[in-house]
Every structure is written in C-alpha cells, then in structure tokens.
Amino acid sequence: MIRCDTTAAPCDPSLASIREKVEAGVRLDRADGEALFATEDIWSVCAMADLVRRRMHGDRAYYNVNRHLNYSNICALSCTFCAFHRKKGDDGAYERTTDEIREEARQAVASGATEMHIVGGLHPWLKFDYYTDMLRAIREEAPRLHLKAFTAVEIVHLARISGRGRDGIDGIRAVLSDLRDAGLGSLPGGGAEVFDDRVHDEAFKGKIRHGAWMDVHQAAHELGLHTNATMLYGHVESPAERVNHFMLLRQQQDDTLLQWANASDINTPDADRHDGSTSPAVVLTGPDEMYPQRRLPTSETCDTGWYQCAIPLPFVPDDSQLEALHGPTGIENLRTIAVARLMFDNVPHVKAFWIMQTLPMAQIMLQSAGADDIDGTVVWYDITKVEGAGTHQETSVVGLHRAIREAGLEPVERDTLYRPVTRAGETWSI
Numbered sequence: 001m002i003r004c005d006t007t008a009a010p011c012d013p014s015l016a017s018i019r020e021k022v023e024a025g026v027r028l029d030r031a032d033g034e035a036l037f038a039t040e041d042i043w044s045v046c047a048m049a050d051l052v053r054r055r056m057h058g059d060r061a062y063y064n065v066n067r068h069l070n071y072s073n074i075c076a077l078s079c080t081f082c083a084f085h086r087k088k089g090d091d092g093a094y095e096r097t098t099d100e101i102r103e104e105a106r107q108a109v110a111s112g113a114t115e116m117h118i119v120g121g122l123h124p125w126l127k128f129d130y131y132t133d134m135l136r137a138i139r140e141e142a143p144r145l146h147l148k149a150f151t152a153v154e155i156v157h158l159a160r161i162s163g164r165g166r167d168g169i170d171g172i173r174a175v176l177s178d179l180r181d182a183g184l185g186s187l188p189g190g191g192a193e194v195f196d197d198r199v200h201d202e203a204f205k206g207k208i209r210h211g212a213w214m215d216v217h218q219a220a221h222e223l224g225l226h227t228n229a230t231m232l233y234g235h236v237e238s239p240a241e242r243v244n245h246f247m248l249l250r251q252q253q254d255d256t257l258l259q260w261a262n263a264s265d266i267n268t269p270d271a272d273r274h275d276g277s278t279s280p281a282v283v284l285t286g287p288d289e290m291y292p293q294r295r296l297p298t299s300e301t302c303d304t305g306w307y308q309c310a311i312p313l314p315f316v317p318d319d320s321q322l323e324a325l326h327g328p329t330g331i332e333n334l335r336t337i338a339v340a341r342l343m344f345d346n347v348p349h350v351k352a353f354w355i356m357q358t359l360p361m362a363q364i365m366l367q368s369a370g371a372d373d374i375d376g377t378v379v380w381y382d383i384t385k386v387e388g389a390g391t392h393q394e395t396s397v398v399g400l401h402r403a404i405r406e407a408g409l410e411p412v413e414r415d416t417l418y419r420p421v422t423r424a425g426e427t428w429s430i
C-alpha cells in the first residue's frame with residue numbers, strides 16, 4: 001500500500017515542537033495535549049500517532065475472537081448518558097440465570113472464542129454469590145476461556161454487597177481476590193467516563209469518582225490482573241478535561257511500570273505529574289534505541305498487572321437522557337484516538353472499538369490514527385447500539401481480516417493478554 005509521508009512537517013506550525021518531542025520520544029505535557037485537540041490540522045495529529053503506533057507494533061493490527069455477556073441490565077443508578085440500564089419491572093429488564101450463562105459459555109467455546117467479556121448493571125438485589133457462581137459456571141463449561149469481567153463501579157458495588165464496602169482498597173482487594181479465585185482473568189476498564197468532578201456531577205452523579213475507579217485498577221494491578229482504561233467522550237466534557245483524564249491514567253501507569261522500566265534499562269526522565277509535581281516517566285513510544293531490552297512489559301518481565309490498552313469510546317446519545325446532544329463527529333473520533341495514542345505514551349495498545357466507532361471508522365483509525373487493536377467478533381452487545389443496531393452486533397474473523405488488510409496492515413489474532421493465537425482447524429493455542 002502506498003502511504004503518505006508521515007515524516008512530513010505539520011501544516012500547523014504550532015505543532016512543530018510537538019512533532020519534535022514525538023520523534024525524540026519526549027513526553028507530551030498538558031499544553032501539548034490541549035494543542036492537539038485545538039488544531040485544525042487533524043492529519044498531522046494522526047501522522048504523529050501513526051508514527052508511534054508503527055514504532056510500537058510495526059504493521060501488526062490485533063483482534064480477538066470473543067463474546068460479550070451482559071448478565072443483567074437492572075441497575076440501581078440512572079446515569080444520564082446510559083441507554084442500557086433498566087429498573088426491575090421495566091420493559092426489557094433482564095437478569096441471566098446461571099443456566100443461561102452456562103449455555104453462553106458453551107456457545108462461546110463452539111465459536112472458537114478465547115475470551116468472554118462480562119459486564120452488567122449494579123443490580124440492587126443479586127447477592128455476591130451470583131457473581132462468583134457465574135464465573136465458576138463459565139469456568140466449568142469453558143476452562144480455557146479468559147474471563148474479562150466487571151468495570152470498576154461493579155467491583156465497588158460487589159465490595160458493598162459482600163460487606164466490605166467500608167474497607168477501602170483492602171475491601172476491593174479482597175473482592176478481586178475472591179473473583180480471581182472463581183475464575184476472573186482481567187478487568188475490561190469501562191465506567192471511567194471522564195475523570196472530572198464537574199463532568200461526573202453533570203453526567204453520572206452517583207457513580208464512583210475517579211479516585212475509587214483508580215483504586216480498583218491499582219488493586220487489580222497489585223494482584224497481577226491486567227486491566228484496560230476507557231474514556232467515554234463527546235458529551236458534556238471539554239477537551240481540557242479529556243487531557244486531564246489522560247494525564248491521571250498515565251501517571252498511575254508510570255507508578256505501576258517504574259520498577260520494570262528500571263530493570264529494563266529504560267531511561268525514566270522526570271516529567272510533570274497531574275498535580276504539578278514531577279516524577280519519573282515511563283515512555284514506551286520513542287525510537288527503538290530508547291529500549292535496550294524490550295519496549296513493552298510482558299508477564300515474564302513484570303510481576304504486576306498494568307493498563308494494557310487505552311480505549312476512547314465515543315458517546316452514543318440515542319435513547320439516553322442526553323439524547324439532545326449530538327455526540328462526537330467522525331473527525332473528533334479520529335482526533336481523540338490519535339491524541340490518546342500520543343498522550344498514553346506508557347500504555348502498550350490503543351483500541352478502536354468497532355462496535356462504538358463502527359467498523360469502517362475503526363479501519364481508518366488502524367490505518368491512519370494510531371490504533372493497533374480493533375476488538376473482536378463480539379456477537380452480542382447490549383450496552384450501546386449505533387445507527388439503530390440491535391443487541392446482535394457481530395462480525396466475522398473474515399470481516400475483521402478484510403478490514404485490517406485493506407488498511408494495509410497484517411491481522412494478528414491475540415488472546416486477552418495480547419499473546420498471538422495460532423489456530424489449527426477447530427483448536428487454538430498460544
């Protein structure tokens with residue numbers, strides 16, 4: 001494929017200093033992030049993101065064969081942006097039985113899935129046992145299926161209903177430990193929305209604030225569980241608030257990866273933290289010579305979990321209490337993926353989640369805007385439905401391969417932990 005010259009200088013001269021930093025592997029600061037959101041030179045922003053994406057992943061683009069399970073849409077909260085939740089007795093309210101969940105697991109195995117992605121509402125009456133039983137039931141039916149389950153707000157809810165809600169991060173750790181014993185493999189990273197108190201109070205009051213969200217992920221990382229980090233954007237937040245969100249997550253990832261980076265001889269120069277102080281930065285997006293051993297952490301080289309993937313999610317207003325808003329446009333979606341790639345310089349992967357971005361848009365994000373992952377075959381997804389889609393939102397491996405290859409990239413099937421998957425007939429191996 002003929003590619004445009006990604007080494008060209010930006011058309012917007014105010015991006016020149018950012019371009020120099022990106023080329024040199026120097027961390028971008030808050031002002032840089034805000035400039036990337038302000039410029040009209042969107043293609044220079046994308047070119048910089050593509051440069052670092054190719055440094056990190058070459059021509060590879062990742063997907064997986066997965067299934068989503070939404071075990072219940074009944075929720076004690078009523079976030080204004082959410083079209084998924086129902087109250088008990090509402091039309092369309094549901095909770096899956098353990099037998100139904102077992103059947104889902106069997107179907108997942110039959111379809112060759114390597115992962116089940118499990119999230120739901122904050123059900124007011126289900127007991128903690130329901131969740132551990134659900135994981136154990138899937139584990140029994142499908143021992144090899146990786147269970148990526150529960151957003152941070154669900155984990156906090158489970159701490160409350162299991163009587164450990166007042167124990168802070170110790171209670172969170174205990175809940176995660178129980179879930180891990182029942183089969184939990186990692187956390188998906190949803191529910192972060194935008195880390196800002198004003199945005200929180202306007203759009204998802206009642207949900208946990210960012211400190212609690214980050215505590216859940218810190219506890220998971222300490223237990224060796226990997227997680228992802230999302231940002232639901234394009235509703236009531238400002239670009240500066242998006243940058244702030246990126247910086248808070250980046251700072252936490254620095255703290256998580258510092259020991260590994262030092263052991264890997266990666267230079268960790270001081271950089272600004274979110275609060276204006278400085279601390280060592282772990283930058284993974286620089287030129288190859290910055291990484292004398294490995295560019296990215298692996299389970300063999302780092303004994304904690306970490307944020308594997310950053311996932312900007314565009315707000316879909318349809319059927320939510322915020323449906324008077326327009327939601328982000330395609331250009332804003334491209335830009336946000338690209339800025340995420342540039343600001344999340346210590347997160348290995350950036351995902352264009354095709355279900356919410358649409359497959360054609362996700363393809364362009366892989367080709368030009370810094371994304372290296374497109375998610376998977378999905379099958380059932382009840383959280384958001386773009387352009388009138390129903391809960392059956394499925395694409396095939398053939399469809400994913402075609403989208404990736406037409407973007408000029410090489411499809412790599414991965415498992416949840418980004419290990420390449422090899423298939424021979426109906427069997428698969430890592």
Ligand code: SF4
Pocket residue numbers: 075076077078079082083084085120121122153207
């Ligand atoms: S976003 Fe999550 S917590 Fe908020 S109403 Fe929807 S399901 Fe409930």
